[in-house]
Amino acid sequence: MRKPLIVGNWKMNNSTAESVDLAEKLKKVIKDMAGVEVVVAPPFTALGSVRKAIKGSNIKLGAQNLFWEDKGAYTGEVSPLMIRDLDCEYVIIGHSERREYFKESDEIVNKKIKAALRNKLKAIVCVGESLKEREEDKTMQVIESQLKKGLEGISTLNLIQGEIRNPKSEILLTIAYEPVWAIGTGRNATPAQANEVHTYIRKLLSQIFNEDIASNIKILYGGSVKLSNSAELMSEKEIDGALVGGASLEAESFTEIIRSACMV
Ligand code: PEP
Numbered sequence: 001m002r003k004p005l006i007v008g009n010w011k012m013n014n015s016t017a018e019s020v021d022l023a024e025k026l027k028k029v030i031k032d033m034a035g036v037e038v039v040v041a042p043p044f045t046a047l048g049s050v051r052k053a054i055k056g057s058n059i060k061l062g063a064q065n066l067f068w069e070d071k072g073a074y075t076g077e078v079s080p081l082m083i084r085d086l087d088c089e090y091v092i093i094g095h096s097e098r099r100e101y102f103k104e105s106d107e108i109v110n111k112k113i114k115a116a117l118r119n120k121l122k123a124i125v126c127v128g129e130s131l132k133e134r135e136e137d138k139t140m141q142v143i144e145s146q147l148k149k150g151l152e153g154i155s156t157l158n159l160i161q162g163e164i165r166n167p168k169s170e171i172l173l174t175i176a177y178e179p180v181w182a183i184g185t186g187r188n189a190t191p192a193q194a195n196e197v198h199t200y201i202r203k204l205l206s207q208i209f210n211e212d213i214a215s216n217i218k219i220l221y222g223g224s225v226k227l228s229n230s231a232e233l234m235s236e237k238e239i240d241g242a243l244v245g246g247a248s249l250e251a252e253s254f255t256e257i258i259r260s261a262c263m264v
Contacts, residue, residue, distance in 0.1 A: 006261050013249055016046045020049050026040065039061070040062065060089045062088055070119070091122070096180045128178040129181075176220040182223025185224060188224040188233070220242055221241075227257060241261055
């Protein structure tokens with residue numbers, strides 16, 4: 001049974017004080033919610049303060065990006081070691097905004113995933129097609145290519161935290177299906193559209209790794225998730241949670257999305 005996972009991607013929003021305020025509000029309202037895992041990914045500048053604000057709560061911390069080397073002369077970059085040092089458990093990799101604005105290729109995504117896994121960070125790897133690709137009926141082709149190139153050279157062993165035979169061992173990989181045309185546009189994939197792609201992703205994961213591993217990897221949906229569509233999306237068999245952008249910036253809307261995942 002895959003426990004639902006809801007991740008709030010705050011992107012380049014909020015001052016440190018605003019981030020702490022949001023984290024404190026969330027901490028209060030979700031303290032009694034069981035059966036769901038919650039992660040917030042503030043901007044790098046607020047990670048240290050949010051870490052303190054959520055201490056002792058059931059909220060986990062994630063980073064929005066990382067560099068693939070552990071240290072060195074890479075001005076402006078943030079290493080996996082620095083992220084670990086701030087108690088981040090998760091890191092988002094390959095978000096479509098990074099692929100588009102910073103020209104992150106599948107090869108770069110692959111290096112970043114390897115760096116995350118090497119440092120025992122849980123990688124949330126984003127894949128998704130553009131509107132043009134969907135209209136040209138190339139969705140599955142794009143997903144397959146992004147997934148296979150992104151995960152090239154990564155073995156089952158790299159994915160597992162702890163003993164491979166221990167059922168409590170955690171998998172360090174989560175996939176987020178985020179159709180580019182649905183991110184920040186208010187236009188979401190229908191639950192059936194999302195579930196179809198998620199089913200295909202799981203099939204690919206079982207080819208890349210094996211069926212057992214694939215059945216334990218969470219596949220999140222992202223793209224204009226909000227209160228009005230979250231319950232319906234979350235009730236699909238292959239949707240294990242959500243990566244939420246805009247609606248995670250307000251405690252009320254994010255809490256309601258988390259609540260809808262608890263009820264599935
Ligand atoms: C995202 O940032 O990953 C995202 C899905 O954004 P939004 O929820 O605003 O569409």
